[in-house]
Amino acid sequence: MDESCEVWLTPELLLTTAVSDPSDFAIQIQAADGTPVPNPISTPWLDQPLTVTVTQLSSGNACWTTVTAHDALKPTLVACPALEVACDVVPDTLPFPQAVDNCDGEPAVTLELIQTLQPDICAGTVELVRVFSATDFSGNVSDTCQQLIRVLYPPLPIFPADVSWTCETYQADPQVVEPAASGEVQVHAGGYCPYTVSWSDETVAQCGNTFRILRTWTVMDWCSGQVITSGLNGTDNTQLIKIVDNTPPQITPPAFELVADQQGANGCVSQGFVPPAVVTDCQQGVSIQVFTPVGELIYANGVDGSAGGQVPPPGLPLGTHPITWLAIDACGNVAAQTVEVEVHDLTPPVAVCDAVTEVTLSQDGTAHVPAAAFDDGSHDDCCIDHFEARRLTDACGDSSSVAFGPDVVFCCADATAGMQTVVVRVYDCDGNFNDCMALVEVTDKMLPVVHSCPADTTITCDYYFDALDAPLQTGDLTVLLPFGFPDVEDNCLTGVAGATFSVDVDNCGAGTIERSWYITDPSGNGPVVCAQTIYVEHVSDFVVEFPADYVGQCGDTLP
Known part of the structure; x- marks a missing residue:
């Protein structure tokens, strides 16, 4: 394979005889499974037998042969530059040089050995040599390269700064005072470094459960034999770690009401129990005081308000009053919380009614009686606010009378119906109420009043005999209606009964007719008497005419 990891098969390369015209030949390449293989042969077909x-x-x-393509070129290490590293660096962990190869995209780089040239860091540096080689996937091995490593003497350490933690943070995680959270020395140690690090703590108690830690860091330079006390950036080897409490306690007042339970000089008051507030603080010993407008609570535990306490004398009157909690922790942090508390009267009044109350109807036939009129000494620990009353039954045609109201109305029907029952409701100043019942005797004491009686009058005997005599003989009094009727007023009387009469008229038509009314109301007031006289006069207004003289003969009939 060439530098591009390819090989071009030509007739000259394959045939044993001389080739004068390469273009007169065709080359066909197949893998063992018959798959066509392109020409030139490349990396996928490396080291595989191919039929050509x-x-x-x-x-x-035509002729054929078997061809296997091999890579005989070794990889190359690009560079092995010299390095300067810190003394705590492990040489094996430093980056390896890169290698390139014609066929293998990632040749394996191997650290063959590390050789120490200068081992003593106290001389200023340690010098090492690393030797590398590279191998491709065909097993070709590169030439070695050597890399010089200079291990430098470490700089001065940087000591951690002072740190403060709140006591809440410390209580949530006590490990915050450890170096991992509160700070460690930034120092090169281990490896070829001449430094060793340790620390010691001195704990000083402060207010409450707060404290301070004086942490001393010891960094030993074994080359000089000295303890390093000053580091870079002006830091020193003493670190102050503080657990502080600058936060006031948190007060959550309880939700409560006070009930009036005492009779004070100016009404009822409460000396009730005030429950404790929920007080949270990182300190254990929090002092709690509770103040009211009449003084500090009488504490249940005899010490402070952590268990609540009683309202002191003279007590709190009805109404809204401020209650203040004051909390002071062991470090002097102060918190105050004020809430408005309502003093209520939850005890209903004692209702006392008159056993029997007499009510007299007025001129219009009614009586409006205030509810308080039925009271016979109702009382309350605090104060009576008002009275309401209602009838037990309605006898006057007023359905609203059976509902509670400021007064009760009675009418004429009650005066003849016997005792009436009234329910009286007594309210105190905080809206509590109680009921009692009273019997009511309704009376009507007003006499009927006769404003006028029919006037005496005179009639003739002719009128009497023509219009009155016969009806009166049968008791028909309607014939007397034209002679008038009494004008009577009474609060409960709705009409006047018929009159009695007497007739004293002689045969000559002279005499009197006496009419009398005896008026009594439904309650028996009366009688009130009204009388009328009708005079009957005899009238002699007739004329007597005598017949003329008559002279006749014997035997004549007299006219």
């Missing part, structure tokens, strides 16, 4: 047939075109004569 040569045919003379002019005569048609």
Whole structure:
């Protein structure tokens, strides 16, 4: 195979006789399985037996032979440049030189040996020689090349800077104080380097559970026998690692309400229990104080507010009040949180009703009674706000009377229906309520009032005998209606019953008719009397005419 990993088969190469005209010959190449092989032969057909047939075109004569293409060219190492490396570099890990070959795209490069020329780093450098060879896939081996390696004396180390961690970070991962997280010395060690590294810690407690670590790094230069205390960039071999707490505690106040449970000088108050807040901090010993408008809590544990406490005397009145939590950790970090807390009255009042209440109807036949009128000493630990009442049944045609309202209405129907039951609801100032029942006796004490009676009047005996006598004989009083009716007013009376009458008229048509009304309302108020006299006069307005004188004969009939 040539430099391009190809070989061109020609008649001259294949035939044993001289060839005068190469163009008179055709060459056919086949693999062992009969696959046609192009000419020139290339890498895919390397080292494979191929059958080659040569045919003379002019005569048609042909012959064949077996051909195997081989690569006899060895690979070449491109270059082995000298290298300067750090003292902690392992020579075997350095990059190998590159090799090229006519057929193999990646000849194998082999490190044959490493030879030490100058082994002492304390002299300034260590010198090594690496010897390489390359082999292609046909087994051809290149010439060797030698690479000079100069191992340099290391520079001064760089010591880690001081570092601070919060106590929250340290509690989450205590390994943060280790060199992997807090910093290591940047130094060349191992290999041919003359440095060894170690460290020691001194721990100093601070406030609470915070602390400091004084870490001393020891870098020994075995060439000089000295401990290196100053490094590059002005660093020194002492590192300060601090665990600090600069964060105030986190306060989460509880959700709660206070219930009025005491009677104070100006109403009910609460000296109830205030539950503890949730306080988080990286410190264990957090002092908690809780303040109210009437003073600091009386703590349940006798020390601080971590377990909650009672509102101190005189207590908190009804309403909204600020409660403040103050938390101080062991490092003096302070946090405060204030919430508004509502003091409620959850105890309903004691409702006390009159056993029996008498209600008198007014002039319009009704009585509007305020709900508070039925109270007989209702009381509450805090305060009474208002009263409402309702009827148990409706007797007045008003369906709203059976719903609670500021007053109750009674009517004339109640005055004759016996005792009425009223439900009284007592509300305190926080909306709590309680009920009691009262019996109500509704009375009507107003007499009917007669504004006018029919006036006395006079009729003739003719009118009496023509229009009144016969009906009155049968008790028909309607004939007297034209003579008037009393004008009567009463709060519960809806009409006036018929009058009584008496007739005293002689045969001559002279006399009187007496009409009387005795008015009593449904509650029995009365009677109120109204009377009328109808005078019947005898009238003599007739004329007597006597007949004329008469002279007749004996035997005449008198006219």
